[in-house]
Amino acid sequence: MVWDMEFTRLLLPALLTGLWVTVQATVLGYALALVLGLVLAIVRRAPVVGAIVFVITEFIRTTPVLVQLVFIFSLSALSDVSPLTIGIVVLGVHYSTYTAEVYRSGIEGVAKGQWEACRALSLPPHRVWGAVVLPQAIRKVIPALGNYLIALFKDTPLLFAISVPEMLSVAKGMGGDHFRYFEAFTLVGAAFLLVAVPSAVVIRRLERRYAAV
């Protein structure tokens, strides 16, 4: 099989549009996962509500995200919410159950004496969390959180299943139109590498920087 440059030229702009959708899904989904995960990690410490939240998050965490995507997509078939929005929310919620675990380990890693010092100074809860506990907890888990960014990025092709025009569906569409899947899927793989490898390097660096302290 010979690489078709003509087709490649045709393919690239379309794939870039697909990549843009992929990036949007990744960034927005991850932002949701970061914020919601933190909320879940804190709420889970409450006595009764925490237990309920725990059961729900465990349920979400242990069912496949592809099933969740298709399920929610089919539920919302009659509404006019865009598939991309659904994809972002489902990926964000799914990954928030993982980031919640990461935050939890970070919070539990904060020394008991730090909580006691907060009490001795009668700090209000928003300072205990906002100024003392979370800055220390999050610093420790930045590398672990970063790994979930890459994991979520690599899960975005699943959005294909709910007809989001991300890279993979663009490639499949155009590959089908021209009966040439080889160039299309190769370029998708290359694009993923192009984004994931530098991200991994950055995360490795963060890891070194924050682990040292």
Added chain:
Amino acid sequence: MEPGNEPLIKFDKVVKKFGDNVVLDGLDLDVNAGERVTLIGPSGSGKTTILRLLMTLEHVNGGTIWVGGKPFSHMYRGDQLVPANEKYLREHRKTIGMVFQQFNLFPNMTVRKNVTEGPVHSLGVPKEEASERAVELLEMVGLADKIDAHPTQLSGGQQQRVAIARALAMRPEILLLDEVTSALDPELVAGVLDVLREIARGTDITMLCVTHEMGFARDVSDRVFMFDAGRIAESGPPEQIFGDPREDRTKSFLKAVLEHE
């Protein structure tokens, strides 16, 4: 009891258990305003628990703690005494400061922020004012030049002096000192004790110290309490406790500690 003669701190039949382990078994203890009290005794005898109960890091299982003539471990609901809720505790423990064995400075904040955090966010002192006060306090503990450093850049002794400044920044009526030199290298102990001696000399803060530094206890205390197994074995002025202990338990404890020194 006559008003005015009331003790500042009063433990009334206080019981504290950890699981099956009874740490304080119906303890009665009075401390007067301005008094410097030292708690000595073998580890596990309940000394630190007394401080932790006062700082509300632990809660009583029985009995009541009173501070300033008001219930402290409890609060009034109608004329019933019920265990104090978090809001009540937060309000009432503001008069109490504590210095910990492990310093417990906030590593993510500068020295200045460590000292101003409490006054600004718990007492509502304006930032400027709290910052000026932080400078004064850090001068007093001899660390004014470290005001913009982070705790990790300081030695243990320096960290503990910052922790003392942080506790004093809250202008406490009562200062709790929990084995504040136990985690320090021997050569750093004197600097911290000097700061505490100066506080004892220059202020009228009521101080409760748990310490193994018998020389320090002798110098600053008005009264020494010898603890054994959750009870006060003996109490009295330092001259008597160290010079002429009456209880065998005190004698053997002091002998062991002083021999070690």
